[in-house]
Amino acid sequence: MNTSRVIALSSAAAFGTQVAFALITLRLFSPQEVGEFSVISQIGFFWMTLALAQSQLGLLANQHLPAHIAAQHAWRASALRGLALLPIAALAVWFSQLSLWPALLWALLLAFCQMGWGLAQSFTLRVGSAWQQAAVRVLPPATAAATALTAALAGATFGWHGPTLLLSALLGYAVGAAWLVPALRAHTIDGAEITGAPSSQTQSDPRSAALRMAHTLVDALLATAIVVVWQRLYGAEETGYMSALLRVLGFVPAVVHMAWAQVALARATSHNEQNHLTSPWWVGLGGFACVVALGALCAIALYSGWLDERWSGVWPYIAPLVLWQGSACLSAAFAHRPFQTQSAKAYSWACITLSMVQFIVLFAPIGLTQSIASVQQISAFAFISCLGLLSLTVWMARFK
DSSP: OHHHHHHHHHHHHHHHHHHHHHHHHHHHSOHHHHHHHHHHHHHHHHHHHHHHTTHHHHHHHOTTSOHHHHHHHHHHHHHHHHHHTHHHHHHHHHHTTSOHHHHHHHHHHHHHHHHHHHHHHHHHHHHOOHHHHHHHHHHHHHHHHHHHHHHHHHHHHHTOOSOHHHHHHHHHHHHHHGGGHHHHHOSOSSSOOOOSSOOOSSOOOOOOHHHHHHHHHHHHHHHHHHHHHHHHHHHHHHHHHHHHHHHHHHHHHHHHIIIIIHHHHHTTOOGGGSOGGGSHHHHHHHHHHHHHHHHHHHHHHHHHTOSOGGGGGGHHHHHHHHHHHHHHHHHHHTTTHHHHTTOHHHHHHHHHHHHHHHHHHHHGGGGSSSOOOHHHHHHHHHHHHHHHHHHHHHHHHTOO
16 A cells, blocks of 8 residues: 555654654753653643544544545544643643643644644645655654754754754644645545445444543543652653653554554455455564664664763663553554444443553552652563553454
């Protein structure tokens, strides 16, 4: 499929650029700076994810609506939800013990620009040309990486010490959100909708609005709680170790979902139409192998001294996070099947159940009288997450 190749290549390029951005943060910024940036950006991500309420998946799965109309409705509803979620975001900033108003303002800007970029990717996948589909994925992270590098070098020269990481991320998301502007003003983006396989009559998202919101809420809360709880229990330095490595490894399952599951939904591609070389199993295992390779590269960078010795605390996090994110690749490779087999409701409930188990493991140290070392905590959390994701993968693989 030409669309799959375009999205796969552009997502891989975007992934490489985001890895470069993460490596720049490790090389040029202190663990304290990375930790604070990670907390604020994660709160913004939580805000954005909950405001979207999986609207970008509905834009792909429900192809009975024109793409520009669906995008307009999704943006209006998401923006209103985002404004309504302001008190929750403020509570998350307060809980993290960061300065409230500056951190909240940064989180708001990051959330709304990232929300526009998420909708723009789905909209462009339906109606954009191959070059537009590639550019909307590659240019935003490239802009962020180039801005961070330039600002860091300029800051070292002129002695400027501003919020470089936050400014770089915001500019990158803003560039991505610009692709949504045509959807709000016109009917198409210089072309017709993607042609190819006809839309499957069975493909849809039959979940209620309440179930979609509940699924989104637990996912967003878990992603945010991991960083916020780590900040509260172990401090900004340990949070920087964990979150920086998680950013590098977490790109791979995200790419698998974008380049495989979302394209399958956009083109209504049944797994019966795929050959054995492009089965979800091979895609997921390929993603797992990439996670292992990235983990090995991080270990080599530490061992060879390429990273500053201040980052030696990353060592205990490598193996658990590789196991966790590798399993997430397998789950992401099958994420389209529930929508193609009328099993989306059961899929959401299964994901919610897994998230609740992860919550219990994550918050357990807070209720204990004796503290648990961060190494023990991340190992337990990664092990439980791996078992749950692999079980979810096997269950989705049985859908026919």
